[in-house]
Amino acid sequence: MVDVLTPEQRKFNMRRIKGQDTRLELMVRRELHARGFRxxxxRKDLPGSPDLVFPKYRVCLFVNGCFWHGHDCNKFKLPTTRREFWENxxxxxxxxxxxxxxxxNEENWRVLTVWECAIRGAERLPMEDVIHNCITFMQFETSRLAxxxxxNPQAQ
Ligand SMILES: [Zn+2]
Structure with missing residues (x-):
């Protein structure tokens, strides 16, 4: 893939991506914190500077916006203008x-991704379920790397 962005543009875009995800991240943070998770x-020293890092469980958690991260769900739809730009x-x-x-994973961290569509929108899960699934991954699915x-997890 040809990279058409200058480093400056890339930085700007990354900030926007992070900004988009922040509100969702806060919701997850609040719930987990209230349940005693620290x-x-x-953490900038880890690949991708994960949104939340749980040292006790050696878990990194990302909260991803479906558009920016190109999720295969109903929330993601490629814009019709400048299609090639967005696609790249x-x-x-x-x-x-x-x-x-x-x-x-190579550095022995397990990784959990929470998608926007699980938290927001018509097909979201109850927040309780989202948090329950986070906790299950951290505490009980310790052999799962990611x-x-x-x-709607059934949908492909
Ligand atoms: Zn999604």
Missing amino acids: FRLH KITGNRERDRRVIALL SEIRS
């Missing part, structure tokens, strides 16, 4: 997400 935020951009984001998970929480 975490660090945006979002493909790049998806590839980066995959790389980051692989790197974290997992995700999304709306």
Whole structure:
């Protein structure tokens, strides 16, 4: 893939991506904190600077916006204008997400991705379920290297 963005543009875009995801992240943070889970935020020394890091469980958690991260769900629809630009951009984001998970796994971190569609929109899950699934992954699915929480998990 040809990279058409300058480093400056890339930085700007990354900030926007992070900004989009912040409100969702706060919702997850609040719930987990209220249940006694302690975490660090945006550890820059880890690949992808994960949104939440749980040292006790050696789990990194990302809260991903479905559009920016190109999720295969109803919330993601490629804009009809500047299609190629968006396609490249979002493909790049998806590839980066995959790389980051692989790197974290190599460093012995397990990775949980919580998708926007699980939290917001018509097909969202009850927040209780989202949090329950987070906790299950952290405490009980300790042999799973990576997992995700999304709306209607049956859909492909
Ligand atoms: Zn989604």
